[in-house]
Amino acid sequence: MSDRFNITVDGKPVAAKPGETVLRACQREGIHIPTLCDDTRLDPMGACRACLVEVDGQRRLQPACAWKAAPNQNVKTHASSPRVQKHQDLLVSLYMADHKLDESGLPIETANSNQLRSWAQETRPVSLEAVEAPRAARAGDKNPYIQYNPELCILCARCTRYCDEIEAVNAITLTNRGSETTIGTAGMKGLLETTCELCGGCIDTCPTGALVEKKAIEILPHQLERKVRTTCNYCGVGCQMDLNVAKVNGQEKVVRVTSPPPGETVNDGNLCVKGRFAYDFIHHKDRITEPMIRKADGNLHAVSWPEALKFAAEGMNRVKQRHGPGALGFISSARCTGEENFLMGKVSRAAFKTGNVHSCAAT
Amino acid sequence: MKSFGAGVMSNSIPEIRDLDFMFVIGSNTTEAHPIIAMEMKVARQRGARLVVADPRKIWLTEYADTHMQLKPGSDVWLINAMMKAIADEGLVDKDFIAKHTEGWPELKANLQKFNLQEAEKMTGVPAAAIKAVALEYARTRKAAIYYTLGITEHAHGTDNIFSLANLVMMTGHLGVPFGGLNSLRGQNNVQGATDAGATPLYYTGFQPADDPANRAKFEKAWNTDLPAGVGLNLNAIMKGVEEGHVKALYVMGEDILISEPNTNHLEHGVKELEFLIHQDIFMNETTKYAHVVFPGANFAEKDGVFTNTDRRVQRVRKAVNPPGNARPDWEILADFARAAGYAMPHYKNAGEVYAEIASLAPRYAGISHERLDRTPMGIQWPCTSTEHEGTVYMHKDGPVKGKGTFIVTNYRPPVELPDSEYPFNLATGRVLYHYNAGTQTRRDTGTMDKVGECFIEVHEEDAARLGVKDGDMVKIVSRRGGIKAKVWQSGRVQKGNVWMPLHFVEAAINKLTVDVGDPLAGTAEYKVCAVNLIPIKPGKPAQAEAELQAVRHPQH
Ligand code: SF4
Ligand code: SF4
Ligand code: FES
16 A cells, blocks of 8 residues: 555564554564553553553653554664663563462463463563552352453453453453452452353453463363364354364363454454353263164164164165155255255255255254 | 345445444344444444344344334335335435346335335334434445344245345445345354255255256266256245155254244154154254164364355364264265265365365355465355455445346235234244254353243233233243243333243244245244243142143144
8 A cells, every 4th residue: 555654663664554553563564562451453552561662752662552653763672672671571570579470480371371471481570579469359250151360460451441342241340449450340240240241252352361261271271282273153153263172081172262363364353152152062971972773672773884874875765766756855954064065965966866955944 | 135136145244343334123133143243333332323123122222323123023114114215305326226226116106105104103113213214324325234034034034135125225235345235144054055055946056956057067067867946945845744745854963843933743744754864963852753863073073164144155174073983974974875876976075075066156166175274264255266355245246136126015914913812922033142942052051051941021011911020930822832931021022022032942932933934935934923921820830731731732
């Protein structure tokens, strides 16, 4: 586009668009600037100060996530500015003083990833006296999915802004003041008694793992075998999601569903309660695991695949011979894949010579 | 679709957040398509206007500028009255009509019947509101219409859609970004199932089955002779089962005894089938009568594609193995066809099946698993070659079928209206926390915490007259059967109307509903049916249950 212009970052030219922030321009170029409170889906808030950079002509360091790029602007990140490096080292130290640390002295890892932990590994934090912040959790919140660990919260307000700006239900909000500030609900009620729709977007956006999914809480991100990008199997929106696979008792299982990064997919990283949390059916104990045929005793019996296929093919062919192809019907499912629906059409038309084929609930 | 081709979302989901005006009719979007509702809410926060037309105070109405709470089944009246108001105000798009449509004079003449005062009486929506919404829609460029089941699963569903198509065409909101007529398809791959050719009307890619040239093309590709003409649609197959002339079924991934309307008759028919193959991941009502059960795989255990509501083809990828001897459904189908004597190719993977689809259907010709793997946003059909980028919005160069046709629609009352014996209008639908027959979500503890039992929404005055309060059990009877549920005065339904979700097996709601069916689309009248409510007195549950059994299984 013609209205693009250049800014200079760490001595190199970087293209920017009018109205764009320094952070977005840098992200497009692959220049790393640490962030905690930034989420492309939310209005910039400038709360966490992780992204501060030097801007020529500005006495103070400025947040890259909120600072608008302008033609010929000269910007320095931690890569070239000792002042920014110093700021970051101190800031990480301050966050860590008010954060739960593990035995290695790093911000702890929960079932949700902790960006503060990786940031601490990139910087040189110093040990400061721990802050006593009496931040309250919501005791007795019976919601089945979302857990809040106040000792990991950095009050970046991503979760509350998401709840307000994107999901638009305003169920959670920053409450109390000063060192008691916490993430609360009206009257500190459990989420089930609020307007919360349990979309779990707050978990997805939380940068520190203060918000985590209650199920499979003991499985940490580094214990995953892989994440598999797929399409949600519930409604017609077709949200993209990542199935998190881990070994449970030696068997690979889907233990969690997480969002793809915002901006990459049709759902922009958003999921609803069904897509994000209703995955227990995948490994449910009631799954049918063996082919079965009904025998003379009137009951279904597990048999081998060749036997079941033979029995089924003979049964259908028998009815076709006796009553003609018009007496057969093939019902496929909107739950199955395109390929499977195609094959059902082919089985019906090519193998049994009837057009009596339809997917159920064709709406 | 007869109006301007393709009954799909003409436009795209990512356009929603930049719209200026949204008209949502008969779509409980927050609960049925949560992420689309989320986009609508984002647009709304940006300053877009939102109008919701629905008989119930659905969640989305809380975000709406205007809620048109129309009487159930009066959609045709409402939409025609809107069109008349637009025509009277001289806000029609003459250029678009002249260039891209036919039949406008006839439609315009017919609109004379739909004046605002009469419309207010018929729909219950104030005349001033109908006019204001109509004019705002006509005057706003970035204005789109969304509809779903509410309007299609109805004996007059096609009339409603034709009416909306007329409204879109007369104002020229077609073939442009940020506009169009957008059908929100219910299930994940309902679009893809039809696309792929699991329909009696079409071969893969909407190629009419009754066109001999298409038949010849597929006979050549599949190396066998194929049946001429169209087959029976779902409704007709089910009728055939009830009446006994359909004698064998292969059912994949569905519980026809829960999801089909008027299941009392159907259950009888299914019992009498000479042969029934059922392929699924869980046992259900249909399995009880199956002669063969094939254990299939769920979406996390197999490869393939789903096509979402904005025509977006996206990958389904295998993450884990199916349990025990269960197998991906596409493998089972291919093996079954071979066992039955047809030389189905030995596909090595689902990608090879897709390649066959792409080779047979021009509108997917440019799509392959490999290409989808490189495209995280998916590809929207039509995509006719490997260079084609896919189609974000349709009808760019005029309606795909050539000229858009204005189809005159007239109001017809619902098949079954309330009377003294069955004084309530029952409508059915979805709730956010469950999915269709609930075989998946009901196995999830979390969603069960939120909505654990079947309920019926009742208006306060009706509840008072019946002497029931929230949580009381009532028996709900129609001409076809009876079920029970707990009363909930939700404040959402109008007087004389009741509403139930369709997820609960115990209260299999389709035992109540009418299976008349839209003559064109073959969809059943899920929406409107007359019922009576009978309070079940506490302390006499056994007797109530006995009465209910009598209604469920009438002695003929
Ligand atoms: S819970 Fe997470 S997202 Fe919310 S304010 Fe705390 S750190 Fe930020
Ligand atoms: S996550 Fe929710 S909105 Fe998205 S496809 Fe799944 S069910 Fe639909
Ligand atoms: S990311 Fe810029 S201030 Fe937090």
